[in-house]
Amino acid sequence: MAIIVATAALVLTAGAAVAQDTPAGGSAERGQKLFVDLGCFACHGTHGQGGDRGAGPRIYPNPFPWPVFQHMVRKPRRDMPAYTEKWVSDQDLADMYAYLLSLKAAPAAKDIPLLNR
């Protein structure tokens, strides 16, 4: 319960988060490899688009602000396996965050003709 409350608090403040929350020095290239090596791609998709049949939610575009992202990987809300400092450093997280931010957002559904036939 405590975890949920703490997370909720972070989410509530997320709206106020600003660009400087993004960690400096994240390497998108290294982050891309980590995103695969650490298994994030399995549940969230290589582009953070989310996984089918309840694997994991979308985490990109509009990712959570950096501190929330960090918190959610360390202390997930519910079903996600937690990644601790023992194996995944803050730098690793920052790199993965940089990778997500480096992705080109997909077009909106309304702009995809195939989705509107």
Added chain:
Amino acid sequence: MSTPERDNDIQRRAFLKGAAAAGAALAAATTATAAEEPRPAPPPAAANLAGDTFVTRPGSDFMVDVIKSLDIDYVAANPAASFRSIHESILNYGGNRKPEFLTALHEESSVAMAHGYAKARGKPMAVFAHSTVGLQHASMAVYNAWCDRVPVLIFAGNGTDATARRPGVEWYHSMQDPGALMRDFLKWDDQPASLQHFAESTVRAYKIMMAPPPEPVLIACDIELQETQIHAGTLSIPKLVLSAPPQADEKALREAAKWLIAASQPVIVADRAVRSAEGVRALVELAETLQCPVICTGNRMNFPSTHYLNLSENRASLVANADVILMLEVADSWGVLHGLGDPWKDVRRVAKPDVKVIHITLADFLMKSNYQDMQRFLPADLPISGDAETSLPPLVDAVKRQLTPARAATLGQKADGFRTQHREMKERQKAAAALGWDASPVTTARLATEVWNAVKNETWSLVVSDRVSWPKRLWPTTEYHQMLGGSGGAGVGYSAPAAIGAALANRDRGIFSVTLQPDGDLLYAPGVLWTAAHHKIPLLIVMFNNRGYGQEIMHVQRMANLHQRNPKNARIGTMMWDPHVDFAKLAQAHGVWGEGPITDPNAVGPALARAREIVKGGAPALVDVVCQLR
């Protein structure tokens, strides 16, 4: 041109027609002459057995007559000595028509083909399997059919007379009790000791198999019975008359109707509820009369996805707010009301504590204990034993009789709200499908959308519809045959052969078949591709190739993190990355048109268009698309 087989065939058909017209129990084609034929005297010891003695009317001919009397179109089998005689009887006595022999390269494929076929065709296919090893191979597929409530008519060759067994292998391949291997997931089985016994037990097995809930059955074909000259005086085949399906008790249905009419937020959850287009229509009528949203679990096409009352993707909120839930043949009723956390097994109640559950199901009639397909126990408030499809029309009647005009008017006012919810639900699905649209590997949503675009102008059927959820979420599905669900028992290896079996049924009915084929599933027994090529079964196989066991990498990842150990090792034993399997080549090696691997999402559509033309020409075609894991 008149050939012996054709004459034979014509005679037999004329005979069967006559017998049917007489309205009597069918007597076998063999019977008349067999009655006059004396039992052959054992040849003198010095005779040339090979040259002088023949079995011109083997018992297996009569077995074929029995099978023919059941209107079975196909029998799938991997050949084996224990049924060599009936195999030959099908070809040369039966003319290899009704049933036609389908060459299967694995017994699991035979049964899974029959499983898919039965769902698409609405009637069963037969399977032959070698006793011991063949049945062992077949068993997982039989379990899938059992869990999916689908009929499969299995025949096992077996030698009971120990003194007649050839030394060595034939002993290894004989059983005292073939049904024992699968009795936990067979509805019935028998090992007949005479041809007459065979006829009666096979017709009985068929009748039992088809009574809802339909389930697999097994009949052992004794080798001696098959291979020995028919000498019985009179053989007859009992006529097949199926039992009327069990309809729920009228009083219970009246009570259910009362609850549903009075409910403020009722929901219908339909699982393996209907088996036909009529069933879909009946459920639509019920939902519309009550203005009650419907959640389909995906195991059957129960309700059109285009209907505004199909709110399947809003399941969580609908269940959470429901005051009455009508479940229709729901396998996991506890799972509708609850979730269970993993790994801490914390129970997460989804529904209100006082929700009232009505459940129309035949679950209480499947009295088996060992395999746990019964799922966790949920005591329904109004449990009603009955076949859901059969019970829907009387339930609709009960609702209509009790519904006052005033209440009907109030319920009618809900329609606009549901229409809005349905529209918003569809928009949400589209928005989610757009995410990662241009990604490589290709997203499963993009894959499903491209496939829809390729098949939308055909009379299509997605023959395995649960491996990717997007078609259920995005495709306008209006007909029962359009989505045939999944394996039932989650025994992986179902999808490829079941798709081919269903495609065979669809071929005969002029329906275009398409499937989203997981890579791991196909690699269990890829030989079924050859079966599709050989028998010219048109099927558009679109690989959902995530290059691994997607579900399993997630499990191992969970464990690594939970154990606080190296999270980078989860791919070992779960992914197939080094080397990549080349599915286009795999297809080509089996005589199937193949293209890929495709990694560029923009290349998927054109490849599908090419493959579609091959399929329309009457052959299978495979397009290998490298996909996201989920």
